[in-house]
Amino acid sequence: MFGLTTLGLVHTIISLFAVAAGFVALIRDGKITWDNALGKFYVITTVLVCLTGFGIFQHGGFGKPHALGILTLIVLAIAFATGKGSPFGKFAPYLQIICYSMTFFFHWVPAITETSTRLPLDAPLASSPDDPRIQAAIGVCLVLFIIGTTLQIVMLRKRLQKA
Numbered sequence: 001m002f003g004l005t006t007l008g009l010v011h012t013i014i015s016l017f018a019v020a021a022g023f024v025a026l027i028r029d030g031k032i033t034w035d036n037a038l039g040k041f042y043v044i045t046t047v048l049v050c051l052t053g054f055g056i057f058q059h060g061g062f063g064k065p066h067a068l069g070i071l072t073l074i075v076l077a078i079a080f081a082t083g084k085g086s087p088f089g090k091f092a093p094y095l096q097i098i099c100y101s102m103t104f105f106f107h108w109v110p111a112i113t114e115t116s117t118r119l120p121l122d123a124p125l126a127s128s129p130d131d132p133r134i135q136a137a138i139g140v141c142l143v144l145f146i147i148g149t150t151l152q153i154v155m156l157r158k159r160l161q162k163a
Helices: 006-029 037-053 064-082 089-118 132-162
Strands: none
Touching: 006 037, 006 089, 037 064, 037 089, 064 089, 089 132
């Protein structure tokens, strides 16, 4: 289906759950956090997306998607460490927000790329991952990530000042 292997289909389904959980967490809680069930679900499904992605070699060997998976796991580890008596001190809550939001942004890079190069089936929107339209869409997502993270930091700062 859509040129996906069985592993690719499982990977895609898990990623849809991860993105949905991240989106709901951001809307409902204003952040993604390990401190509630939704955040835990997001983190676990994101890890599973990375792990299943390592077995997909649709475009040859190890490539940019695999590097993004490794980067995502590193950023998740940093985010997790910020909540566990980390050496980041007073900056830990800010770093945590940035890291979890960054992993949400990372989900959108392959989502846009893979969807645009596969759909519609008879005439995909983009011919390759390097298509300028894909780069522009990812750029828009980057701007949204920056705006969203900035808003989260401002809200966190206000909460911490009240405490």
